[in-house]
Amino acid sequence: MTENSSLHIPRPSARPGDEPDFSYLALSEAGAVRYPDPCTPAKDIEHLAGDLVRVLDDDGVAQGEWAPEIEPAQLLEALRLMLLTRQLDDRMHRMQRQGKISFYMQSIGEEAISVGQGMVFKPTDMMFPSYRNQALFIQRGTDIVDLMCQCLSNTRDMCKGRQMPIMYHDRKANMFSISGNLATQYPHAVGWAMASAIKGEDHVSSAWIGDGSTAEADFHYALTFAAVYQPPVILNVVNNQWAISTFQGFAGGQRRPFAARGQGLGIPGVRVDGNDLLAVYAVTRWAVERARNCGGPTLIEHVTYRGGAHSTSDDPSRYRPKDEWSAFPLGDPVKRLKQHLIKSGHWSDEQHEALNQELKETVTAAWKEAISYGTMNDAPSLDVRSMFDDVYKEVPERLKRQRQQLLDIKGAKS
Amino acid sequence: MTENSSLHIPRPSARPGDEPDFSYLALSEAGAVRYPDPCTPAKDIEHLAGDLVRVLDDDGVAQGEWAPEIEPAQLLEALRLMLLTRQLDDRMHRMQRQGKISFYMQSIGEEAISVGQGMVFKPTDMMFPSYRNQALFIQRGTDIVDLMCQCLSNTRDMCKGRQMPIMYHDRKANMFSISGNLATQYPHAVGWAMASAIKGEDHVSSAWIGDGSTAEADFHYALTFAAVYQPPVILNVVNNQWAISTFQGFAGGQRRPFAARGQGLGIPGVRVDGNDLLAVYAVTRWAVERARNCGGPTLIEHVTYRGGAHSTSDDPSRYRPKDEWSAFPLGDPVKRLKQHLIKSGHWSDEQHEALNQELKETVTAAWKEAISYGTMNDAPSLDVRSMFDDVYKEVPERLKRQRQQLLDIKGAKS
Amino acid sequence: MSQMTMIQAINSALDVMLDKDPTVILLGEDIGYFGGVFRCTDGLQKKYGEHRVIDAPIAEGGIIGSAIGIGVNGLRPVAEIQFADYIYPGLDQIISELARLRYRSGGDYFSPVTVRTPCGGGIRGGQTHSQSPEALFTHLSGINTVMPSNPYDAKGLLISAIESDDPVVFFEPKRIYNGPFDGDPDKPALAWSSHPGGDVPEGYYSIPLGEAAVVEEGDDLSIITYGTMVHVAQAAVKKAGISADIIDVRSLVPLDVETLKQSVEKTGRCLVAHEASKFGGYGAELTATVQEECFWHLQAPIERVTGWETPYPHAFEWDYFPGQDRILAGIRNVLEAV
Amino acid sequence: MSQMTMIQAINSALDVMLDKDPTVILLGEDIGYFGGVFRCTDGLQKKYGEHRVIDAPIAEGGIIGSAIGIGVNGLRPVAEIQFADYIYPGLDQIISELARLRYRSGGDYFSPVTVRTPCGGGIRGGQTHSQSPEALFTHLSGINTVMPSNPYDAKGLLISAIESDDPVVFFEPKRIYNGPFDGDPDKPALAWSSHPGGDVPEGYYSIPLGEAAVVEEGDDLSIITYGTMVHVAQAAVKKAGISADIIDVRSLVPLDVETLKQSVEKTGRCLVAHEASKFGGYGAELTATVQEECFWHLQAPIERVTGWETPYPHAFEWDYFPGQDRILAGIRNVLEAV
Ligand SMILES: Cc1ncc(C[n+]2csc(CCOP(=O)(O)OP(=O)(O)O)c2C)c(N)n1
Ligand SMILES: Cc1ncc(C[n+]2csc(CCOP(=O)(O)OP(=O)(O)O)c2C)c(N)n1
Ligand SMILES: [Mg+2]
């Protein structure tokens, strides 16, 4: 009965075995997009949702009005954080393969977003991350040992063993708790910013969501509340082209960029080269200035590519060309920043190699430290009694009795 | 702590006691908007979401490229249906006030939308109405006696007494069942159209939603699925400026028109004078042609005004100027069509008065017939056993037992 | 002391808390300028400003979701969902986020949101303005669930809910907003001024969550119920001319098991009543709990008197509603069982 | 007959129905080209085309909502929700629309949607990939709820669900997708080929909803359970060296009360077990039903063995999971009660 079906089924440009094809991606030249005053009315800058703000050109040179002034030392630090994140991801991925942790998600290829944006926000700003923002934690000062300990569900796990790996948070770094449920953090960020506005404070909040997750209700709720109450919130869509096995066309990305999603509500959208740390930094700074000086939300679409598998449970070779990442026209954010720093005389291949080596050792040392707090199989381990804590502020009588039942049964067994 | 609050709180242009003020409404001149080919790509007609398609000018003359060719007889029939609806609303409102029915919702001021659109759709097209589409039922052939019987929950109620008044449906007229839960019908309409496309049929579906209800998740789901699968669906937002006590700014309507809500997904939007039957007809025909010939959704915003209270439970004088409707720049759809027909020589004040009188009697006769099928207090009444039907296709044993329990208790009582 | 309806008592609780605690804010559809479709927030926006009593878009998930964020940022949001029948679009934020935030973050984050919502039938609301979905909430770990049966309790419990750092879903039985209701729709409506629960202090007081109220004491059986059904049970007991403990659970979670236990151990017979349908309803938990705790004292099966397992129909509202006759039949079953 | 895992049996049920009934279509996240994250729809898009096995946006409410419309237009949609933990954004469409459409429209409209979703713990999924939310569905009037415990039942029940004109929520206990699991995570994994439920006919057959399966027969007590816990109960009974009826409910709604009744009338003792937390769980209804139906035969309180009333934690998965030890302790309580 479907021979005559006229239902449109989105199809990615390439499947396994095909040549990668990114001709669908609208690109602007580096430096081509003008920089409007951050307080420009949304209706006058609608083109920013379709253009692509890029700073670094193919030679690694910063171009145009968006090019930010950043001290070389800061850029070197950004590079270090990106490399550290990549080393961490690599290590944790391998640890999962070896059965040391139950699950992992890499952020490979998307590091410039977390690091570039992290450089803009203040410690008092509140971040509502997604599960590919590990670099943002690192940027805001979370010890990678703590990230590892969360993945290990060990005695130093900030989640006390309750969440799957990568569901971090860091209260003192104002990093919110990551949820397994997609998109739920979006209205939280808007609500947080509403409270900031109500209190007359100038703290902004920011949230991250994947391209695929924009189809969820919470994306709509967040945009609507942001449009209505104009709180100081930076809403990011990380368009890494894939949502597990479905490409961004299944989230409605085939006709218009995600940055345009708020336009019908009057929310300005900016589309940025997510693999260009300078562009990410500049666009975020613009949006934060807008939020602090004139109020209101900005939606930023970061165009990037999910360099790795969706998670350790995934096998992308089943649904996309193996070499798609290498054909991605916006390249690799680490390589691009490195090229820029070398080009501007602040860095060299040798230094890069040395730093990478050093960070590898840092990660190894961190892992050693992390496992000293316990692993899935080895002591020390969390006290099982803690399982009943934090369901409510005080442990209710019922849960105390259940805790005792559990202890009795475990006691009887051992 | 809120002295310094910078939270934006939308405020309507006028509150009780103020002068009505519709300066916020962007208007186009009648005839000013060009008529593009229905298959024009969405990106080339984005202005249609901001313009206002109008056909009838202040003198009641049809103007411009959108002016449809409609036989005078058809227009007279449209006028009759609008008047009939208004008489029905008036009667039912009074019946509620007299305690004959438990609740009612008028559609006064919004009749041109249902009637004008109804003239375009085929009987095989499927309608997913909201609770202010009574005129669409009438247009598609539902007997007003049936509408009344639903409101009476009597023996002829198509809902078998299960729903509050105004939650009609009509299977043979392809009118879907109205839900008390706002916006839920939107994804149903999209799904229905998806099935139409899958089957290779050329039936379209259409759904209606209020301005306030666009904030619900189902609006977003429907738009997303419509953008992804491009089914033949006409999605209508009836912007009557109010959602109970909150004006359309609380649904995010302060910055951009509702017709623009789909633009970020590539869904074309058209903003139309909802009080101009000719314009409504023309825009709907355009969208249906687009759906049938080139596939895909259209979002239509009908700019209108809720002439009456939200429902019989509401008192709008608490939150908006009493005379706001009379100041509404798009007038009253009945008066405007009447003026057009008089102007074009097909109608007169006398005929209008006579028709109105006749329809009043029609409604009175219908009411008499309706109450012969029972009222809340008078026989005949539905068999209480039917309460247990239709929860499932067959009445399960459990419910048969509960039915018997009820009968036993009622028997014991009487 | 003054006389208040349940609406006035709820309004007073909100007023007291808005006044006492500058971090309290209200958010909901039509609650601000208009004062709420049931007028529970009447006058509060005028008194506390549009930045503390905030009209919201029609987006229940957005209301709960943004309230969570507001709570995380140090304010204390009280969200209104216009009808319990419309809370479902907000369920994901309640179940996945509000109820679990403290747990999943190892105690580092929480959001003290209170969600108020009118529930129950008896106002000719048909199937979408009459629902009692409390059982969907009482199964969740991490939130508390409350349903008062009179103005005094409503105010005291609502203040506790707002003050609590744990999230609370607060159900308001709308049929008794304006007066107690004994289940007989043909009798003239009673005013709260005729009921002791209508005496409500003007100022601050609170009733702790987790304590049931023994509304009447007696020996023949224990009736465990809450909300509107408390009044129906009282009328039925009177009509039956028997002597019963009537327990108003009030706090569905945490449940005051001790009070139930003491009562059923005394009477040996138990009837559970609620408006929601039976299968998988909150009464199932009450029944299971009582049989676990009091098995050896039970002289008859515990009887459940509830709404039928159909949606709440408009035309047959009073055949659906578990009124006095149904309770009387239930009492008979429990007392005559041998 | 061939050997199938539960994944293969589900795949086979879908295959059989796609083949037999051209109106059947599948809709869900990652189910098409990829074949589903658990591979339940592997190969089906290739076989039946992208217009019948349709990848969907990540929007559970949109999947259910559009499936309802698809069903109203004469097709028979089977929606997959990737994890039961993610069904909540679709709850409003299930509760307010899918479950009530036939009723509210006086029988004129209905939509025969089947919602498949993997549930339960034991795969190190932490609090958002381990949930068993069946109790939120079993309380609803107008939908049926199913959870199979082996491949044979999974296929037969899923075919019935798809063929049914009433909506069905079909829970798939993911821990036993690939083999039976007796609750001991340290034992080597078993394959379905070692279990009689792994013998599954290739072609069409169906198992009617509403019939429980007596998995084992015995006299000491009745264990009422479903899903993964059926296997845990079997192991515990064996370990205890007792003789018990083990009843696999399978169809949670409609519930086969008769089979429970016959069993408990025979044994006089009853234990109810499930993975979900206790308070307000489906076990509360089972307990309430059994005490109502079999009160005079009961020689001991009915015992519930369940997950704790906390979210399902990642680190303490096996302390949370109601394994053999907990069932054994429950059996002891039930048997020793005097
Ligand atoms: C509500 C919900 N539905 C489904 C899932 C399962 N799921 C986890 S990640 C994912 C894909 C998300 O894709 P995208 O938003 O693009 O983010 P990315 O992984 O590409 O960073 C899905 C479907 C979930 N976690 N939550
Ligand atoms: C999910 C849900 N939330 C809230 C309500 C209560 N309610 C009924 S109508 C209404 C206002 C709707 O306004 P709008 O969408 O603009 O439609 P209009 O009444 O103006 O035609 C509200 C809030 C509801 N019925 N359903
Ligand atoms: Mg993605």
Ligand SMILES: [Mg+2]
């Ligand atoms: Mg409106």
